[in-house]
Amino acid sequence: MNAAELLVACLEREGVDHVFGLPGEEMADLLFAIRDSSITFVPVRHEQGAAFMADVHGRLTGQAGVCLATLGPGATNLLTGVADAHLDKSPLVAVTAQGGLERLHVESHQALNVVGLFEPITEWNTQLDDPDIVHESVHKAFKVAESEKPGATHLELPEDIAAETTEKQPLPERDPVRAGAPSAETIEAVASLLSEADRPLAIAGNGAVRTRAAAQLGDFVEAFDLPVASTFMGKGAVPDDDERSLYTLDSGDGAALSAIETADLVVTVGYDIAEHDPAEWHCEGTPIVHVDSEPAEVYEAYHPDIEVVSDIGQALSALTARAEEPATDGEWYAEMREAVRADVAATPAAEAPFTVEGVLPVLRDVLAPEDVLVSDVGSHKMAIAQNYPTYEPNTCIVSNGLASMGIAVPGGVAADLAVDAEVVAATGDGGFLMNAAELETATRLDCSYTVVVFTDDDYGLIAEQQRAETGESFGTRLTNPSFGTFAESFGIDSYRPTTRAELREDLQAAVDGGMSLVEIAVS
Structure with a gap:
């Protein structure tokens, strides 16, 4: 195979069924390799559209969406959609063409430092400057893009490298890499806080949806009788027709924010501060528990007392197993729930x-x-x-x-x-x-x-x-x-x-x- 054909074979091995993109002169080998594969190439009208398609595909399926563009303006047109996937934690792999290596050391037609441009908005990106690294690089791009927390990665394929032959083959299929189980000591500490709280509340973030932990979250809030406010990207983690749902932050004339101010314990589940500024919660002095696959961002307005850094679903299941008869009074948030329900309806x-x-x-x-x-x-x-x-x-x-x-x-x-x-x-x-x-x-x-x-x-x-x-x-x-x-x-x-x-x-x-x-x- 040539490098372009190997790249496409690697995409097939990763389970890719659609590639969204816009053709260009420097990607002829890559396009014809896609034509001869099981993958459907979707020509779009603007590269930003291709990146958004890959972004939403990744968000919905958990499998990296793939977008394709040529060098120069094609690559720069992808940037906004790739950046959106980066901050929304959507798995996405962007592939861009580039001119031949022999002309990149001088100023040349449409040639930009695309790898440098993508550096701040990707989890990882590289130039494929040798046909023998394609199989490893594609595998790494998908592994990094899809592992928690997911995001965007980028591969640049120069035109001359695309045409060079290689004896390499796609790497074997892999099982997804998941975060580990929470420590028993941490679960014990959180369970103790929950048992002592009179007005505990949960905030469901993007991670609760992204990691497919909605079922475990539902069991957790039922076991401890917690009201739940969702971020905009956490919508649906707990159904809004559940009597514990306070809908989303900012909704119902601030009912969810009022509940956070009233709560004496806040448990965030899969929450990133980019989703909603915790400075608006006005819960200074209230204990906060952070349940997520990564430690909390360092931020004055969000300084959790306990961080449960593990697989989110496993953490919630471990907490649910520690639940006793809820000591909370569900009436404390009933009026807020009714206010937001009436406002929405x-x-x-x-x-x-x-x-x-x-x-x-x-x-x-x-x-x-x-x-x-x-x-x-x-x-x-x-x-x-x-x-x-x-x-x-x-x-x-x-x-x-x-x-x-x-x-x-x-x-x-x-x-x-x-x-x-x-x-x-x-x-x-x-x-x-x-x-x-x-x-x-x-x-x-x-x-x-x-x-x-x-x-x-x-x-x-x-x-x-x-x-x-x-x-x-x-x-x-x-x-x-x-x-x-x-x-x-x-x-x-x-x-x-x-x-x-x-x-x-x-x-x-x-x-x-x-x-x-x-x-x-x-x-």
């Missing part, structure tokens, strides 16, 4: 203008618990994170590490390919047009998901923040095309409801039908 008057918060109960009703909502970033993301009840892990995908706009439409492509459920990509008019061209990719792949576009002709979240600070906004106003006409130009069904009756009817028709777009003007 509130139905606007029939004649009221549409708001994102008012649309979400209808959208929730037309989707099954296992259906997947992929949220873009903007003011609608805040509403979805706070007001969209989520009943199963990984069914509400919110980016809250890098929090990059433009993820929803390409993310919908990845979700549609990865899950056997209905998929809705929810976006604002700002984020939609950033990667709207991927609708063509979706139709070419015969995808069948629904894009909901909330339009307000504004970068609304920024405008809200400006008005809150200064009383006015500037630089945020937009104009938009006819989104329905745009969708129909791809052969996609479009809807634009104007009444609440039409809203329900149109959302139901869109979800039940094929590829569709629903434009909803919101105030």
Whole structure:
């Protein structure tokens, strides 16, 4: 084999079924190797879309999504999506082409130090400067990307190396590397704190979902009768119809934050401080237990008293086994739970203008618990994170590490390919047009998901923040095309409801039908 063929054989050995990317001159050997493999190459309309597709694939499946780009501008266009996977802890492997080694020591056409560019936003990255290191490097890229805590890795393949032959073969399949069991002494200390607490509370973070520890978390909170507040990326770790759920941090006019202030013990599960600033919890002096696969970040506002550093599921199971009859009084958080539940379930008057918060109960009703909502970033993301009840892990995908706009439409492509459920990509008019061209990719792949576009002709979240600070906004106003006409130009069904009756009817028709777009003007 040549190095390109070996790289593709290694991808097959790693279980890769799709590679998302945009072709380039320097990757001809690699593209033809993919053509002759079992892997499906998905040509996209922009490399950022490819990276977002790989990002969401990794988040949903736990297996690294793969994105591909050429050198120079192709590689730089991947950066935002790769950085999103890095901060969201999504397993992703990026592969970029490069010019031949013989021209990289001088200034040359489209040549950049791509390995240097990717260094700050990857767990590991390298140049494949010898065909005999390809098998080891691909294996390492996947091992690092998928091991807890996961993230992005990057491989650069120079054009001349791609064509060189090698006798090497893909390394054997491997079992995933998991964190170890918690120490008995640490579990004993945490169990003692839980037995003494009157108002203990749990915070479910991204890691609780990412490590597939939702079942163990459910057993844990039931055994100790703990209310649970989720981060935006921890939604679904505990179902929101569970009587212990306080929905998400910041929801219900601060009910979850009020509960944290009232609690006399806080147990965080799979939480990273990038998800939500603990300085907002106002729980100075309250003991904090950190349950995660890695030690807590050093931060003045988050200084845990005990850190359980182990496999998250094993830690929760060990704690559950130590539970006695709960000494807590579940009534202490009952009013907060009811306040947030009522806020989320509130139905606007029939004649009221549409708001994102008012649309979400209808959208929730037309989707099954296992259906997947992929949220873009903007003011609608805040509403979805706070007001969209989520009943199963990984069914509400919110980016809250890098929090990059433009993820929803390409993310919908990845979700549609990865899950056997209905998929809705929810976006604002700002984020939609950033990667709207991927609708063509979706139709070419015969995808069948629904894009909901909330339009307000504004970068609304920024405008809200400006008005809150200064009383006015500037630089945020937009104009938009006819989104329905745009969708129909791809052969996609479009809807634009104007009444609440039409809203329900149109959302139901869109979800039940094929590829569709629903434009909803919101105030």
